Amino acid sequence: MVSRVIPVDPFDLVVFGATGDLAQRKILPALFRRYCAGQIPKGTRIIGAARTAYSTEGFHQALSENLTQVLAADSYDPEELAGFLQILSYIPIDGNGEAGWPELNRRLSGAAPDRVRVFYFSVGPGLFGPLAERLHSYGLTNGATRIVVEKPFGHDLASARALNRILASHFEEGQIYRIDHYLGKETVQNLMAVRFGNMLFEPLWNSQYVDHIQITVAETVGVAGREDYYDRSGAMRDMMQNHLMQLLCLIAMEPPAKFDPDAVRDEKLKVIRALDPVEPYHIVRGQYNAAPGRAGETCDGGEDLNYRETVQDQRSSTESYIALKAHISNWRWAGTPFYLRTGKRLKARSSVINVLFKDAPHSIFGEEAGRHANHLKIRLQPNEGITLSVTIKEPGPGGMRLMDVPLDMSFAEALGPKGVDPADAYERLIMDVVRGNQTLFMRGDEVEAAWAWTDPIIAGWQARGDVPKPYEGGSTGPGDADLLMRRDNREWRGINP
Ligand code: NAP
Numbered sequence: 001m002v003s004r005v006i007p008v009d010p011f012d013l014v015v016f017g018a019t020g021d022l023a024q025r026k027i028l029p030a031l032f033r034r035y036c037a038g039q040i041p042k043g044t045r046i047i048g049a050a051r052t053a054y055s056t057e058g059f060h061q062a063l064s065e066n067l068t069q070v071l072a073a074d075s076y077d078p079e080e081l082a083g084f085l086q087i088l089s090y091i092p093i094d095g096n097g098e099a100g101w102p103e104l105n106r107r108l109s110g111a112a113p114d115r116v117r118v119f120y121f122s123v124g125p126g127l128f129g130p131l132a133e134r135l136h137s138y139g140l141t142n143g144a145t146r147i148v149v150e151k152p153f154g155h156d157l158a159s160a161r162a163l164n165r166i167l168a169s170h171f172e173e174g175q176i177y178r179i180d181h182y183l184g185k186e187t188v189q190n191l192m193a194v195r196f197g198n199m200l201f202e203p204l205w206n207s208q209y210v211d212h213i214q215i216t217v218a219e220t221v222g223v224a225g226r227e228d229y230y231d232r233s234g235a236m237r238d239m240m241q242n243h244l245m246q247l248l249c250l251i252a253m254e255p256p257a258k259f260d261p262d263a264v265r266d267e268k269l270k271v272i273r274a275l276d277p278v279e280p281y282h283i284v285r286g287q288y289n290a291a292p293g294r295a296g297e298t299c300d301g302g303e304d305l306n307y308r309e310t311v312q313d314q315r316s317s318t319e320s321y322i323a324l325k326a327h328i329s330n331w332r333w334a335g336t337p338f339y340l341r342t343g344k345r346l347k348a349r350s351s352v353i354n355v356l357f358k359d360a361p362h363s364i365f366g367e368e369a370g371r372h373a374n375h376l377k378i379r380l381q382p383n384e385g386i387t388l389s390v391t392i393k394e395p396g397p398g399g400m401r402l403m404d405v406p407l408d409m410s411f412a413e414a415l416g417p418k419g420v421d422p423a424d425a426y427e428r429l430i431m432d433v434v435r436g437n438q439t440l441f442m443r444g445d446e447v448e449a450a451w452a453w454t455d456p457i458i459a460g461w462q463a464r465g466d467v468p469k470p471y472e473g474g475s476t477g478p479g480d481a482d483l484l485m486r487r488d489n490r491e492w493r494g495i496n497p
Contacts (some may be wrong), residue, residue, distance in 0.1 A: 001086050005037055005039045005442070006435070007039070007041065008039065008040075008117070008433075008435060009041065009116065009175055009306075009430065010030045010041045010042065010044045010045075010115070010403040010422040011044055011045050011115060011117070011118065011119065011434050012045045012046075012047070012108055012111060012114035012115060012116070012117045012118070013031070013045075013046050013047070013117075013119075013277070013430075014029065014043070014045070014046075014047045014048075014049055014104065014108075014118070014119050014120065014122050014433070015027055015046070015049065015119075015120045015122055015144070015191065016049050016050070016095060016119065016120065016121050016122060016127070016131055017049075017050055017061070017094070017121070017122035017123035017445045018049055018050050018090065018121075018122070019048070019050040019054070019059075019062075019484055020123070022121075022122045023122045023316060023466075024066050024070070025070055025107070025386060026181075026424070026426045027073055027120060027426060027430070028048070028063060028066075028088075029067060029070045029422050029424075030426035030430055031046060031084075031289075031427075031430065032067060032071070032081070032479075033071075033075070033094070033424065033427055034085070034427050034431060035080065035084045035087075035221050036075070036077065036080045038259075039431060041490060043405045044087050045087060045089070045107075046087055046088045046089075047088075047090070047091060047093050047106075047107060047108075047342045047399075048063075048088065048089070048090045049089075049092075049100065049102070049104065050092070050093065050146045051092060051093070051094050051095075051471050052325065053359070054090050054092065055088045055090070056088075056089045057426065058090075059088075059089075059431075060085045060088070060090075062080060062091075063085075063466075064085070067081065067103065072209075077345060079419035088479070089107065091103050091104055091123055093106065095123060095130050095131050095134070096127065096130050096209045097380045098123035098259075098261045098356075101138045101140075102138070102215045104137050104138070105139065105140060107361070110158040111142075113143065114142070114143060114144050116144045116146070116434055117141070117144060117146070117433060118145075118146050118147075118148065118265065118433050118438070119131070119135060119145065119146070119147045119148070120147075120148040120206045121122050121139075121148060121149045122148060122150055123150075123243075123477055124161065125149075125150075125152065125153070125154070125287070128149055128163060128166065128167065129163075129166040129167075130314055131365050132147065132167055132169075132170040132171065133170065133465075133479070135147075135170065136170050138173075141171075143163070144384065144436075145175060146175050146176075146177055146433050146436070147167070147171060147175060147176055147177065148177045148179055148321075148430075148433055149167070149176065149178050149179065149334070150179055151178075151180060151242055152233065152237065152238070152242070152457075153178050153242075153442070153447050154447065154451060155237065156231070156451055156454075156455050156458075157448060157451035157452050160447050160448050161448060161453050162279040164448065165443040167444075168444070173305065173443065174438065176444070177429075177432075177433050177438060177441045178441050178443075178444070179429055179441060179442075180242050180243060180246050180441075180442055181247055181425040181426060181429065182351075182380070182425070183241075183246055183250075183425075183429070183440040183442075184424075184425030184426065184429040184432075184440055185381070185384065185425050186384050186425075186428075187378055187384040188247070188250060188380060188382050189440070190378075190384075190386065191250055191251065191353070191368065191378055192250060192259070192264075193485070194378075194386060195255070196255050196259075197352065197404060201376075202224065202255065203351075204264045204357065205332075206222075206332045206336075207332065207333050207334055207335045207336040209357055209358055209427025210336050210355060210356070210357055210358070211317040211336070211357060211358045211359075211373065211490075212337045212338070212339060212356050212488075212490060213251060213336065213337075213338045213339070213341045213353065213354065213355050213356070214338075214340075214341075214353070214354040214356070214492060214493055215244055215247050215248060215251070215338065215339070215340045215341075215352075215353050215354075215412070216340075216341050216342070216350065216351065216352050216354075216492070216493070216495060217239055217243060217244060217247075217341075217342040217351045217380075218326055218341075218342070218346040218347070218348060218349065218350045218491070218495045219342075219343070219344050219345075219346060219347060219349055220345065220346060220347075220349045220474075221344060221345070221349075222288065222304075222305075222307070222310055222344050222473070223307065223310055223311065223321070223344055224305075224310050224347045227310055227311045228311075229313070229319045230311070230318070230320075231313065231316055232318075233309040233318070234318040234319045234320070234322075235319050235320055235321055235322040235342050235343060235344070236285075236319065236322050236454060236457065236458055237454070237458070239322075239342040240322055240324075240340065240342060240454070241450050241451065241454045242442075242450065243342075243452075244281035244342055245272065245450045246268070246399050246442070247278040247353060247373070247380075248271065248326070248338060248340065249267075249268035249271045249272060249446075250268070251338075251353060251355070251369065251460075252271045252328055252332070252333055252338070253267040253268050253270070253271050254267050254270065254332070255267075258290060259439065260439065261437065261438035261441075262443075264439050264447055265438075265439075265442075265443045266447055268291075269443070269445060269449055270445050271328060272446065272449040272450055272453060272476060273449055274328045274329050274330045274333075274461065275326055275327070275328055275329075275453050276326070276327040276328070276329050277456060278324050278325070278326060278424075278457050280460055280461070280464070280466075282325040282326075283322065283323070283325075283457065283461070284322070284323045284324070284341060284469065284477075284478055284480040284481045284483075284484055284486065285308075285319035285321065285322050285461065285466060285468040285469065286319060286320065286321030286322070286323075286468050286469045286470070286471045286477055286478035286480075286481070287308070287316075287317075287319060287320050287321070287468040287469070287470055287471070288306060288307050288320075288321065288344060288470075288471055288472070288473045289306040289307070289470050289471065289472055290305055290306045290309075290321050290472060290473050291303050291304055291345075291472060291473035291474040292472055292474075306470075306473075307320050307345075314473065315469050316355065317465075317466070317468060318468070319468040320343060320344040320345065320468075321341070321342070321343030321344065321346075321468070321471060321477050321481075322340075322342060322343070323339065323340065323341035323448055323477065323481040323484055324339075324340055324341075324342065325337050325338070325339050325340075325488075326338045326339075326340060326485060329356060337470075337488065338453070339449060339484070339485065339492070341477065341481060341492070342472075343477050345473040345474065346474070346475065346476060346477060346495055347454070347474055347475060347476050347495045347496075348495050348497040349379070349381065349382065349497065350379075350382070350495050350497060351379070352377060352379050352380065352493070352494060353377075353378040353379065354375065354376070354377050354378075354493045355375070355376040355377075355378070356373060356375050356490075357373050357374040358373060359371055359372070359373045360372075360373075360408060365370075365402060366399050369400060369401065369402045370402060372391040372402055372404055374388065374389060374390060374391070374402070375389040376388050376389075377406075377493075385482040386467065387406045387407065387408045388406070388407045389405065389406050390401070390404070390405060390407055391404055392404075392405055429438075429441070476492070476494075476495050
């Protein structure tokens with residue numbers, strides 16, 4: 001089954017930070033893949049911009065070399081690449097100065113006034129304001145201008161508000177696309193399709209039938225290469241406040257009246273606002289040590305050092321792991337705990353949402369049949385897919401013994417022999433920007449509400465002088481996270497590749 005290409009009109013897209021890691025690894029490869037899929041029409045202009053003094057040819061060469069590393073060999077067609085490079089040019093621009101801006105103006109001139117013009121801010125947040133100001137002062141915006149801003153959106157509520165104010169002084173909310181690439185994943189959207197497109201789940205989707213929900217985002221990589229940023233942020237700001245909160249919102253929100261940006265985002269906002277403050281004893285912070293017997297070995301692109309060695313601060317109390325228990329105070333979810341955890345240098349790279357249903361109220365099969373409960377597992381990565389475990393009779397003679405078996409909807413299997421080639425989250429999200437669809441982007445008030453919930457938690461552990469618990473690299477996290485569950489007579493589902 002081939003994914004459908006929805007045509008768009010020719011557009012202009014400027015990537016600020018085009019020489020940086022994100023642009024080279026994700027944004028430009030995503031655009032190239034959309035070009036190969038036939039979704040980028042003739043006449044489209046893509047411009048890379050950064051301070052590095054490349055000529056367009058020099059930038060093409062660097063990007064071509066990079067694409068051979070980033071893309072699978074069989075998705076790399078030299079002819080397609082030559083075509084893509086024809087619509088891609090480069091301008092050296094200083095976002096904090098005046099160099100390059102008149103040239104950008106010249107290059108974008110001559111287009112119809114309603115032609116979609118996207119400016120992707122793939123730069124540090126300190127440049128968002130200066131870029132927004134210059135886009136205006138150099139007359140680069142039109143009625144169809146959209147800006148895309150990367151995470152982190154602020155460091156706390158005050159800085160997020162300040163950033164929102166700066167952007168709002170130059171752009172309407174409808175022009176601002178705050179990106180969280182988790183929302184571009186196929187399964188995340190499927191989560192909404194499964195919940196709101198089937199009669200089967202929604203009636204059971206509440207505290208009467210759901211025992212608890214677990215959201216896990218586990219990474220095997222450490223913080224090498226991002227030490228400075230990470231040590232100032234930690235898992236709470238880097239992952240929990242945005243990715244995990246967004247997943248929580250999609251799992252917990254009420255059905256929006258329609259699948260439209262503000263209807264969906266209104267419902268997500270209500271979830272964040274209904275979150276209770278988290279009790280300190282419902283939070284476990286951890287910091288990784290080197291995996292046993294492997295200290296100093298190269299692992300996942302970095303030295304397998306412990307966290308403090310990597311950030312070169314033996315007293316760092318930044319968490320590389322966090323687990324917490326959250327409660328949503330509304331009619332649907334009162335009494336159902338949500339356990340969220342995320343960490344670096346864990347056993348496997350795995351992002352999964354587990355919805356654990358309650359036991360049947362009465363077992364007609366007696367004690368010996370054991371306890372069985374339905375379980376919906378939503379895998380975001382790797383192997384995106386959804387599995388529902390159901391209880392059946394164990395085959396064969398010998399009485400009524402029960403067992404749980406998975407009903408598996410692995411996208412690769414369900415959607416054809418080769419499956420749909422699932423577009424990368426960035427491909428989908430960039431094309432959504434071009435189409436003007438904000439459903440999968442965060443609104444300013446959502447981001448602020450998420451910080452309003454996060455800030456007191458961070459302030460609490462800062463006031464207490466909380467020190468993260470050590471955990472071994474390659475493990476499932478600190479033992480205290482298991483205790484958090486065991487105290488409630490529950491346990492984490494495994495972290496498996
Ligand atoms: P990076 O590798 O440090 O790249 C930064 C880019 O900004 C470079 O192209 C740099 O190019 C350009 N730049 C810096 N100062 C500039 C200036 N004054 N004027 C114009 N361009 C300037 O950072 P990154 O990892 O790509 O991240 C970019 C943004 O995405 C950050 O906000 C980051 O938090 C966010 N993000 C990154 C990732 C990721 O996986 N990398 C994931 C999620 C979010 P020159 O030096 O040539 O100017």
